[in-house]
Amino acid sequence: MPPDVPGPTTPLPRLDLARALVALHHGWITPARFRELTSRDPAERSVLGDLRLDPARLAELYGSTVLLAKPETLSRLAEDGAVPPEEAEALGPGDWIAGRYRILEVLRGGFGRILVCEARTGEAYARGNRRVALKTPLRHRLADLGTLEAFHREAAQWIALGAHPNLVLAYGVEEHLRLPFLVMEYVEGACSLHQEIQAGRMNWLRALWIALDTARGLAYAEQRLGLVHGDLKPLNLLLTPSGSVKVADFGLSLSRALAEAQDAETLAGTPAYLAPEMWFEAPQRTARTDMYAFGATLYETVTGRTPFPPDQPWLNRVQAAPDPRRIQGDLPSPFADLILACLDRDPDARPGGFQELLPALEALHLRLLGTAPPASPEPDAPAQADALANLAASWTNLGRLAEAVEAARKALRLDPDHWKAHCALGEARLRQGDPGGALASFEAAHRAAPGEVAPLLNAALAARDGGEAQVAAAWLERGLRLCEARNRYVDLDTASLLLVEHLPGEEALALLDRILEEDPAAVMTWNNRAVLLRRLGLPAEAAASADRALAINPLYAKAWSNRATALVELGRLEEGLEAAGRALELDPRLAGAYAAKAAALARLGRLEAACACIRNGLRLLPGNALLLRAEAAYDR
Structure with missing residues (x-):
């Protein structure tokens, strides 16, 4: 058992709401158990032992992410966390995501899912397989637009980083069943630094190599995007079978390049790795707060424990970090001094960023071992044109259409016959309201890859959107012939x-x-x-x-609208009214839902309400032919 974890004879602190949320997040307790533990009066809540966690999980609980938020915010999260997952969350092994990724394993948490998948299409990279990891938020959390915005921000920043040997690679974003999925590199055989520390397999030399690889990845992120990671800790550092490090989880990161709609004072973090200044009002995530987290991570790596007791991490506000040589006597003094510099209570006394720190680490390696540090292996990544085509499709899925067009054009400058890049450009143009330009791109994709179905079907959709029904029918017919030839x-x-x-x-x-x-x-x-x-x-x-x-x-608005129309036709008016209302809650721009709702109201004898419904629809959809016909019918 790690020395800082309360033992059987050590009094345990009372259960706090944040730690209960962490346990729920990891799936260690059920929503029902969470409700039971947190519904008690705060003064009477049971001790942490009531969670009934084994020592390893209790240790992880003390170092795991909690939200530093107002009590009312924690209470709202508690209510959300106690909601059992919807049936629609039940994606499992064997299911397909977007027709391209077959699920092999589901890693569950209270706030999201990681799905280990095998890609149906795409190249097998150096690792020799097509495995990827897909990250998605829980569906019921997407009702909060802030959750979706945060997911999109993380995805955009992670994808924009591109390939680096010491960062987990994000390939792109997919959408399936109206859920976003961030497609990431699957690091086969990797384990977290946290696991290695818990197993006692660390020493100062391994810690130095880990420090170098971590700094390389974050120096690159800092140079490329001005990125502040925001949640650096052993759980977010993956050790590959070859011994190199990959930094993961950019969910709390901030960057200069994507600074809009970001608030550095909206803080979620991990207490054991929070800099002293983060405990005060209006804390700011900066490169120097990342540096403190880096120092705390190295301290734990070389000593097996965090700098301050896990239940009193805030002591760093009033005490200097203890010297790690008191615990690990063989730690070289220059390395200990570097760790303590990162942990300095004064932010200005810490290294200013990883680009500044990396040369110091390289010099330290040379001083202690007499050689320059070994290089990290090349990233296991797609070719540049492939990566740019993936990036273009991802920007489209994230609604960043100008960036999608730019990425697709970059891919086509590298490879003018890259059919996926032509398709990505066409999809962005279609979303921009340019069906003619989209059709031209899909035609180019078909010329580059005449055996692929997607360009044919996309061309048909673009022609339909451009009002060219006969052209759409011709492209559809070609797509059907290819499907028939493939028997798929x-x-x-x-x-x-x-x-x-x-x-x-x-x-x-x-x-x-x-x-x-x-x-x-x-x-x-x-x-x-x-x-x-x-x-x-x-x-x-x-x-x-x-x-x-x-x-x-269950969140498919058009299906609710179609259900409403069918129910009204069947005379099941109250059910139809309810279904139409649900459709409009999910998407207030569905003309068919307004028409179905108005029809149900009219047949229920509520003609004035039916007219008001159509007027509401026309405010959002002026000139819509279906609603104009309905307006004429009900105004008679």
């Missing part, structure tokens, strides 16, 4: 509405059912199947198909 139809999911719009009803239904046979979770196909079944005069079957879409993704 699941790629049609994203274009399934085109099948409804351009093919005879029975033929379209057969193709939709074929997609669902290949992928029962093809949520867009279930939804568009509901559209088709309504057009075929089968509202009961349409409602059932919309229900299948909603079972997969």
Whole structure:
């Protein structure tokens, strides 16, 4: 047991809300157990022992991330944390993400998921496999727009860093079932520095190499983006089987390049690694607070314990860090002095950043060992054009369209025939409201890769959005022929509405059912199947198909809208009214939901409310043909 963890005879402090949140975050206690522990009067709450954690987990609990927030904020997080995950969170091994990543393992937490996956497409890099790690927030937390914004900010910063041997590589962002997924490098066989410290496998020489690799990665991040990591600690340093270090988890990072909508005073951190100045009002995350966390991490690496007792980390406000040589007598004095310099109570006395610290570490290695430090291995990363195409697609998914266009054009300057870059450029142009430019990009993608389905279907979608129905039908037909030749139809999911719009009803239904046979979770196909079944005069079957879409993704607004329309047609007016209301809560720009809600209200004899509903819709969607027809009908 680590020396700073309370032993059987040491009185345990009372349970505080923050530590209970940490235990829930790690999945060590259930939501029900969390509610039980935190619903007691604060003065009567049981001691931490009531968590019933083994010593290793208790040690991690004392060093794990907690929120330094106002009591009311912690209370709100407690209420959120006690919410059991929705059924829609239940992605598991064997499921597919965006049709490209098959889940092998799910690592669960209270605030998010890490999914270890195997990529269906893409190159196997130097490690010899196609494994990646996908990070996503829990669905019920996305109701808070701040959570989504924070996730997007982390993803944007991490992706913008690019490849470096000492940073976990972020490939890009995918979207699946309206959830964002950050696709990251999977470091096979890696363990955290925290695990190695707990196992007693550290010495000062390994600590020096770890310090060098960590500083290399963060000096690069500092130079490239002016990045402050914000949560540096042993749990966020991965040790690869070759012995090198990769810095992970940029969820609390701040950067000059992406400074908008960021607030350095919005603090979440890990108490044992927080600089003294962080305990005062209006703390600021800076390069020097990162430096303190780096010093605390090195101190723990060489001694096995944090500089101050885990339950009293705030002592650093009034006491200097103890000399690590008192615990580890063989620690060279120059290395101990460097650690203590990083831990100085005065921020101005610490090294100013990792670009400044790195040469000092390299000189220390030469002084102590007589040789220059070994270089880190080259990053296991895609070619530059591939990486830029991934970056362009990711910027589009994050809504940063100008940056998406720029990244795609950079990729095409490196490789003019890079079909994925052409597609990424087309998708960004389509989102920018330029269907003609998007169609030109998708045509170029098809010329570069005539055997790929995606450019054909994207070209059909761009032509449809540009009002060229015949051109859209021609591109769709080419896509269908390629699917038939491959005997694979699941790629049609994203274009399934085109099948409804351009093919005879029975033929379209057969193709939709074929997609669902290949992928029962093809949520867009279930939804568009509901559209088709309504057009075929089968509202009961349409409602059932919309229900299948909603079972997969309860936040799919268009499926709620289609369900509402089908229910109104079936005369189930109250249910239809409820479904339309849910659709508009999720997306207030759905004309079909306004029309369905108004129809239900009118048939319930609430004509004035129906007219008001249509007027509300027209305020957001002026000139919408469906709503204008409804307005004319109800105003008579």
